[in-house]
Amino acid sequence: MQDILQEIVAHKRIELEKQKAIVPPAVLYGNVEALLADSEPTHRSMRESLSTSASGIIAEFKRKSPSKGWIKAEGPPDVIPAAYCQNGASAISILTDEKYFGGNLRYVRIARPTVTCPILRKDFIVDEYQLYQAKMVGADAVLLIAADLQRDECQSLAKKAHELGLETLLEVHSEPELEYVGECIDMVGVNNRNLGTFHTDVANSYRLASLLPKNYLLVSESGISQPQTVCELRQAGFRGFLIGETFMRTDDPGKALADFIDQVTQ
Numbered sequence: 001m002q003d004i005l006q007e008i009v010a011h012k013r014i015e016l017e018k019q020k021a022i023v024p025p026a027v028l029y030g031n032v033e034a035l036l037a038d039s040e041p042t043h044r045s046m047r048e049s050l051s052t053s054a055s056g057i058i059a060e061f062k063r064k065s066p067s068k069g070w071i072k073a074e075g076p077p078d079v080i081p082a083a084y085c086q087n088g089a090s091a092i093s094i095l096t097d098e099k100y101f102g103g104n105l106r107y108v109r110i111a112r113p114t115v116t117c118p119i120l121r122k123d124f125i126v127d128e129y130q131l132y133q134a135k136m137v138g139a140d141a142v143l144l145i146a147a148d149l150q151r152d153e154c155q156s157l158a159k160k161a162h163e164l165g166l167e168t169l170l171e172v173h174s175e176p177e178l179e180y181v182g183e184c185i186d187m188v189g190v191n192n193r194n195l196g197t198f199h200t201d202v203a204n205s206y207r208l209a210s211l212l213p214k215n216y217l218l219v220s221e222s223g224i225s226q227p228q229t230v231c232e233l234r235q236a237g238f239r240g241f242l243i244g245e246t247f248m249r250t251d252d253p254g255k256a257l258a259d260f261i262d263q264v265t266q
Contacts, residue, residue, distance in 0.1 A: 008066070008097070009124055009148055011100075012123075012124045016126075016127055016129060016130070028133065028136065029132055044140040045167060046058075046091045046120060046167050046187065049090045049091055050240040051239055054264075055090065055261045055265055056234070057089055057243060057257065058089070058091045059084035059093070059243060059257050060092075060122070060242060060243060060248070061080055061092065061094045061095065061103075061107065062093075064095075064101050068245075071245055071249055072248045077094070077104075077107035078111065080248075080254070081111035081114060082111070082114035082115055083252075083253060083257075084247075084257055087258035088261045089257060091117055091119070091120060091141075092111065092119050092120065093122045093143075094139075095123070096108065096122065103122075106137070109137040118167075119140050119141070120139065120140070120141045120169060121133075121137075121143070123142075125143065125145070125148070125157060130142075131160055131166060132164065135165065139166065141167035141187075142161055143171055144157055144168055145171045147173060149180075155180075155183065158170070158183070169186065169188075169219060170187070170188050171189045171190075172189070172208065173191045175208065178211055178212065181212065186217070187216065187219055188216045188218055189240070190218065190219070191204070191221045192223040192224075200222055201223065205220040205233060206236055209237050209238065218237055218238045218239060218240065219239070219240030220238045220240070220241050220242070221242040222242065224241055224246070
């Protein structure tokens with residue numbers, strides 16, 4: 001398979017220019033600054049939620065995959081995230097990339113009033129404009145993917161995220177990307193899926209966990225479909241587990257999550 005990551009990021013930059021033409025950066029930044037000035041800060045820490053949870057499940061609202069096509073084309077953003085939260089999710093991940101993942105930024109805004117747990121905006125973030133978008137729609141944390149960014153870009157985005165009151169989940173897949181771990185990174189996610197080829201291997205989490213600093217909260221991402229895998233990863237030091245497709249492919253994602261958590265915590 002051709003390296004889809006380069007294609008996604010190239011399209012993301014084109015998409016961003018169109019968005020900026022509709023809502024200029026100065027307008028968006030001004031709106032967020034007004035929001036921060038006028039409202040009481042709401043503290044929904046994804047890191048804290050994961051660190052104190054018995055399961056650590058980050059339930060993902062994922063309607064589509066570049067490698068597998070539509071998972072749940074009609075998945076309602078006002079229903080499924082709420083069901084996740086009601087059934088024990090420690091946090092909610094919402095895909096906001098439209099072309100490749102069937103997501104939308106407004107899904108975060110729609111879900112926000114229906115959930116009390118932290119929301120992660122999951123996208124290919126390459127510009128601080130996207131951080132302001134995330135804050136405006138009510139996200140609590142953002143994903144930064146090492147493979148998308150230069151190290152200094154990642155550090156700059158992480159710092160800006162903190163200035164806006166957003167937590168950061170840094171995603172790494174390979175050993176060289178561990179150099180991105182540093183200041184303003186709240187959680188480190190090990191992606192078991194190669195974003196270029198989409199090959200998935202949970203062993204990647206075990207391999208990189210032994211090389212990561214012990215003071216970071218670790219999240220295992222992708223390829224997790226069995227409760228036993230979560231239990232084994234917890235023993236290896238992980239406290240967060242990003243799972244989407246396993247739940248989204250069922251008729252009732254909320255119930256599927258509840259059943260999964262029961263098996264993890266029994």
